[in-house]
Amino acid sequence: MKVGILGSGEVAKTLGAGFLSHGHAVMLGTRSPEKLSEWVASSSGGRVGSFAETAAFGEVVVLAVKGKVAADVMRAAGAGTSGKTVIDTSNPIADAPPDQGVLRFFTTLDDSLMERLQREFPEARMVKAFNSVGSRRMVNPQYEDGRPTMFICGNHDEAKRQVSGILDQFGWDVADMGKAEGARAVEPLCILWCIPGFLANQWTHAFKLLKS
Numbered sequence: 001m002k003v004g005i006l007g008s009g010e011v012a013k014t015l016g017a018g019f020l021s022h023g024h025a026v027m028l029g030t031r032s033p034e035k036l037s038e039w040v041a042s043s044s045g046g047r048v049g050s051f052a053e054t055a056a057f058g059e060v061v062v063l064a065v066k067g068k069v070a071a072d073v074m075r076a077a078g079a080g081t082s083g084k085t086v087i088d089t090s091n092p093i094a095d096a097p098p099d100q101g102v103l104r105f106f107t108t109l110d111d112s113l114m115e116r117l118q119r120e121f122p123e124a125r126m127v128k129a130f131n132s133v134g135s136r137r138m139v140n141p142q143y144e145d146g147r148p149t150m151f152i153c154g155n156h157d158e159a160k161r162q163v164s165g166i167l168d169q170f171g172w173d174v175a176d177m178g179k180a181e182g183a184r185a186v187e188p189l190c191i192l193w194c195i196p197g198f199l200a201n202q203w204t205h206a207f208k209l210l211k212s
């Protein structure tokens with residue numbers, strides 16, 4: 001599968017390496033390709049392009065940019081995201097610093113970043129995923145207690161099936177939290193996940209949903 005990853009940060013680079021290691025073709029998208037020269041050199045066949053080239057390249061697109069500019073980047077990606085699964089890893093983190101280790105969001109509990117993006121880009125099949133774990137545990141996470149759980153949501157069942165397949169390949173159990181509105185709950189998992197990091201410098205945990 002060809003995967004176009006919009007972004008040049010830790011998430012984009014980590015998922016890019018993960019997709020490559022699982023046999024997919026990968027292009028990372030950025031305004032500044034020189035930023036990624038080291039990543040390209042150390043990757044096995046990774047490519048770099050503009051946001052528009054990267055979206056056009058991908059059969060699946062990953063959105064891995066700062067939440068505040070996610071809509072700008074989707075605009076720059078243009079028609080390349082139309083009709084495609086777009087895995088949205090972004091979180092709506094505000095500029096203000098955390099309060100006692102609790103991140104501040106620029107959204108409210110009655111709205112979410114992914115709903116905003118889905119409204120503005122109705123042709124993109126947005127699926128929230130990978131937003132509630134640190135980049136280092138996104139691909140093939142290893143825990144004594146078994147597979148951790150990735151919470152996903154989105155309006156398109158077929159897109160969620162495709163993302164669930166990718167998550168399974170990457171070593172995750174999947175919990176489907178429903179339509180795009182589910183992002184009102186899934187995005188704040190990032191706030192919860194970061195608290196042990198800010199308060200106790202613990203950044204290696206992941207969530208697991210126990211069922212009976």
Ligand SMILES: NC(=O)c1ccc[n+]([C@@H]2O[C@H](COP(=O)([O-])OP(=O)(O)OC[C@H]3O[C@@H](n4cnc5c(N)ncnc54)[C@H](OP(=O)(O)O)[C@@H]3O)[C@@H](O)[C@H]2O)c1
Binds near residue numbers: 012035067090136
């Ligand atoms: N880091 C983690 O462990 C982690 C874990 C889960 C979720 N997330 C979420 O995943 C997303 C990516 O995180 P990250 O840490 O990899 O990277 P990041 O530093 O949050 O974002 C870097 C990306 O944002 C783009 N960007 C920044 N300002 C821009 C602007 N004005 N216009 C266009 N693009 C702009 C950059 O584009 P250029 O390449 O053009 O500079 C770059 O590709 C974030 O939303 C984050 O909250 C992160």
